[in-house]
Amino acid sequence: MLLRRYFRGPYVSWAQAVHPVSDDERGLLVWLPAGAGFAYRLYPGGAPAIEEYAAAPLQRRTWVDRDVLILHPPGAAHSVWWFFREGAFLGWYVNLEAVLARHPGGIDVVDHHLDIVVDPDRTWRWKDEADFEACIDRPGFWTTAEAAQIRAEGSRVAARAEAGVFPFDGTWRDFRPDPAWPLPQLPPL
Template sequence: MPTEINLYFGSALCQILPVRPVLDDERGPLVALAGGTPVKRTRTERSLRDIPRDEWPEGGFPLEDDVWFGNGVLIFQPHGANHAVWWFFEADGAFAGWYVNLETRSPDGSQVVDQELDIWVEPDRTWSWKDEESFAAKTGDPRFWSAEEAAEIRAEGNRVVKLIEAGEFPFDGTWTDLRP
């Protein structure tokens, strides 16, 4: 179970998130990242997604000290899946929704490569894709993913959408009352 998640984007390390283990069972590990936790992340004038890869410095952008914004999150990394599910909460503790991060990761979950395409899920399980244009723009770039890999990433997202629409775990209300 990870105690730190190193998040990569386009092969460059962009965030280091210290997390607290909550549980690990046959489904996979669940970790918490509390609001205000010291983290390391890249800081750029534009979103890293919007900066053409050719403009990145060798080895990526430097990491700087920062703090985790918001009210904290729970992060579930299902075994054998190429995604993670993040639970977000409002300031008053109310469940705000799920964020599905399409990704690949090391077996222990500590090294995560972001696949750009994501899904936001409201508490009522209505959902929408995120970052579709950026995902499409990076498809075919050897520093990101091929067209074949992009189809696999999209297929993983579509598998998750079926779980969302059916209200199956983890979109069944599980852990919506936990707080990071």
């Protein structure tokens, strides 16, 4: 089991227990099945100021409904998610993020809020743009210049999706987990 965590400043804002699949020149590949443990902080009213994170404790939950294969390409400021329901491929998701650390226990990233949804026919759209824009120039988030870089990373990945090149070339659309893999459980956080 590995942990995939999001940090905001010193605070973990999201933690997913995932099963390691492979780690090679394509990147770190992990499997997040329905039933796995995850935890997040709930913020009524959107992302709070950084010092308010501690007031919203991590809530432990169970991941439901969809299974996800997640690729962290080496050195990339994004991860690519393959969504499945009962073995059927539903589409991709590009989570824009910065890698803080790779370590034996998993991977820690800073989520950039802005995401891209890519349908199975490879049409795509931005997601959570308003959330992303609202955090520009806030302490603990991103500057105007960093926001432009984040968006540029998204545009590069979207162009790959349009062109149908890896990882949007059909790779792992038929992915099946080994039935012997245990459900990843969250450790005490």
